[in-house]
Amino acid sequence: MARISAAVLSKYLLSGELSCRGCLGARRVSFSSESASYSARQTRHFTARATPITGPAPVPALAFQSSNPSPVPLRQQLKAQARALKSSGEKRKKNADNQTVPGWELTVGIEIHAQLNTARKLFSPAAASFNDAPNTHVALFDVALPGSQPSFQSDALIPAVRAALALDCTVQPVSRFDRKHYFHWDQPAGYQITQYYEPFATDGRIVLYPRDGIAPQDGEAIEVGIKQVQMEQDTAKTTAQPGGVQWLDFNRVGMPLIEVITLPQIHYPATAAALVRKVQMLLNSVDACVSGMEAGGLRADINVSVRRSDDTTGPLGTRTEIKNLSSFKAVEDAIIAERDRQIALLESGGVVVGETRGWSLGGTETRRLRGKEGEVDYRYMPDPDLGPVVIDDQLVRHLKDWMGVLPDAEIDQLIGDYGLSSKDALSLILLDDGARVQYFYNVLDAIEARLGSNADHESLATSSGRSHALLVANWCLHELGKLTEVSADLGMTPEGECRVPSTDLAAILYHLHSRTITAKVAKELLWSVFRGEIATGAVTAVVEANGLWFKELPxxxxxxxxxxxxxxxxxxxxxxxxxxxxxxxxxxxxxxxxxxxxxxxxxxxxxxxxxxxxxxxxxxxxxxxxxxxxxxx
Missing domain, CATH: 1.10.10 (Arc Repressor Mutant, subunit A)
Structure with missing residues (x-):
């Protein structure tokens, strides 16, 4: 192949112009109707508008295709699917009743991609923005400008090691980066930098319990092994537009990710969803990741295979991969749909082909995207521009000592010491990225300080400690939850404070627990504090001034x-x-x-x-x- 001149590369990289000279059926394809401007006087950040790509790009498949090029709103898609399902006379089983198929065994392995909590990208000094304007944080290396070199940002090691420790992995003293080659518009360099051969963490495990939402068939607990955790860079964000146009946001190129690869030890769809949820909870608890599935900071790829249950000693069935699942429900639904598709195919005498498949939110079946690539297709090779990553054991020990209490231990404490149900304890841990449970502790400390300082209520602080803890938990979960029906933002901070100060809620619950106000008055006070009608620390004064004390009938x-x-x-x-x-x-x-x-x-x-x-x-x-x-x- 002839060497491409610098002039041609410059036009492609800086103006989006691609020459098809010498190609069969040659035609000039413009990758951009508005070329991105670039100035030599600029710093290492590349700034442009979101760049539309036109041409042979495939339009992402929707659950219902239409000849109308305008996108169909998701609500209309879901309604159309529901009408089609109803008219067909079929009834979809509830997921709880659809965990097994008689005569068949399901096997699932999961690859979870999570964005690390860092200030900069993995191999460039560009800011690791999440919701900023498109193409405003792009360094020269991010768009593969000729001559630019990767520079490993060592700050990514701290959250990455914390994540590995939370997943009970062994952190390797030396790891290396590899190139995974493929060509797509979301990867300007034509390869992704990852850790395929020598990842930085291996041999982890996750224990799942019924409170995590595993299938009943798994019993009291199931342990799933983690093969490895590797650092890698993210791709550009692609947004489909009407008329076959794809917009690219290069802010996401080079974002630092970890990929968590489990062993194929999951056999029920609900357990697979529970594992993804548990991984998200663990990563958030050690501040390793910026956000969860609901905000786009975590995605899951699912490998699914089936075989007959009377042949469990033989090899696993041919696996297919379902890409980019972005919700826990999608994980469970997609596995059920793909399992049923493979079983129906095998029972009809067909053969399952290894391929990559997609899933649409609210869909009933997976769809083929492309053939499944193998290791040879990606041409893995050590990255020649990056040296090995050396992680000192002293750093690992320090991070482990200061990692704090992990969710399972904290849930056990909430259940054992405070009498909470496993459901309420788990909800406190999960809400507001762990800030809700800190709010619970703040309110509990404040109400116990009031109970302990009041001689008339010393017995309440000791003999019935669980009763006021249950009261606090109920209000932190349910009554605060009702506030969000009016305003979605409680303003919860990582320190466990929100628009209802913990001391004010403690004052309300102290009077309620002491039976000096009624539940109705307590709820009205909560709303008044939330709306800012009561100044911080003035709850008791408002009760006194308005004669709200409870005078009970004899x-x-x-x-x-x-x-x-x-x-x-x-x-x-x-x-x-x-x-x-x-x-x-x-x-x-x-x-x-x-x-x-x-x-x-x-x-x-x-x-x-x-x-x-x-x-x-x-x-x-x-x-x-x-x-x-x-x-x-």
């Missing part, structure tokens, strides 16, 4: 209301008598709460406590009305 008045409600309810009382006489095994709790509800509606709401109302109603039924009914027999 038991005698509760009893009078109970008698009023029970009058004429002989049929309901008969259910309690049946239980008392042993004719019914279950206590009629629903009937009790029916009576309590009527009782609360009959009395002054601001002076009644549901717990006291239930206690008095239960006592009146057991001590007055049941003996009276028995005496009539």
């Amino acid at each position: 038991d005698e008045e509760y009893a009078a209301l109970a008698d009023q409600v029970i009058e004429g309810e002989e049929k309901v009382l008969g259910e309690f008598l049946r239980f008392q006489d042993g004719k019914s095994k279950a206590y009629p709790h629903g009937k009790l709460m029916f009576l309590v509800g009527r009782m609360l509606r009959s009395g002054p709401e601001q002076m009644m406590d549901p717990v006291s109302a239930e206690r008095v109603m239960r006592a009146r039924i057991a001590e007055v009305y049941i003996p009276a009914l028995q005496a009539k027999k």
Whole structure:
């Protein structure tokens, strides 16, 4: 092949002009209708508008193709899919009931790409921006300008090693970079720099539990091995436009990634989704990554194969790869669809072909993208421009000592020490990238300081410690969650503070726990603090100034209301008598709460406590009305 002149390269790299001279069916293809400007006086950052690419670029396949070149909104796509499914008369199984297929074994391996939390790109000093204007942070090496060289940014090692330690991997003292060759417009150099032969971390493991969302068939726990974790650079971001146009944002080129490669030890779709979720949680907990799947900072490629369950000693089936899954639900749905496709193909006498497939959000089946490339196709070779990466053991020990408590240990503590359910404990860990659980601790410390300093409530701080911890957890999860229905932004900070200061929520819950205000008043106070109507630290003063203290009815008045409600309810009382006489095994709790509800509606709401109302109603039924009914027999 003849050497390409510098003039031709310059036109391609700086103006987007590609010459097809000498090609069959030669025609001039313009990669840009608006060429990017470049000045020699500029610094090492390349700035341009988002560059549209026209020509033979394929339009990304949608779930429903149309002759109309304008893109179909996602909502319309999903509605069309639902209508098509309904008209076909088929019913899609719920994922919980679709984890296995009799007679077949599923095997899944996962490759997770996560963006590291760094200020600069992996091989250039350009800023590692995430949502900035397109093509505003691009160095010369990022666009493969001739003569530019990669410069490894050692800052990426810190979050990368933290991620490897969180995944229980062995950090290698020496690792090296390789070139993975392929040609596509999102990779200007024609190759990706990765760590294929000698990655920086190997031999890790992740333990998954039922609270993580694994399939019931996996039992109490499953351990999945991690083959390796490698550093590599990201590609440009491609955005499809109407008319077959693709816009490229080179801000993402060279972004520092880690690729987590698991062993093929997963056999159920729900467990695969749980593993991706667990990896995201672990990486966030050690501040290794900038964001999760919902924000585009983590993507998953899934390798799927099936074989007959009576042939488990033989080799695994031919695998296919599903690329770029961007949600946990997509991981589970895509695996189920691909598993069913392969099984149907094999049962009809066909052969599964190794290939790369795609998945559309809300789709019902995977689609072919291209044939599956092998190692020989990528022509892996050591990168001649980069030396080895040497990681000192002292750095590894230091990061391990200061890594803090990992999510599993913290969840166990929330369950064991504070009595939270596994679901609530996991939710606190996951929400707001871990900031919600810190907010929980801040509120808990503040309310315990109030309980401990008040002599009248010293017993509450010791004997019923779990009760106020459960109260705090419930409000941090559910009542704060209701605020987000009005405003999506709580303003939660990594330090565990938000638009509702932890000290103010602690003051509200202290009064609620002490039964000096009602739940209704507490909720109104929360909304007032959230809207900024109550100054920080003024909750108690507002309660006092507005006469919001709870003055509860005496038991005698509760009893009078109970008698009023029970009058004429002989049929309901008969259910309690049946239980008392042993004719019914279950206590009629629903009937009790029916009576309590009527009782609360009959009395002054601001002076009644549901717990006291239930206690008095239960006592009146057991001590007055049941003996009276028995005496009539």
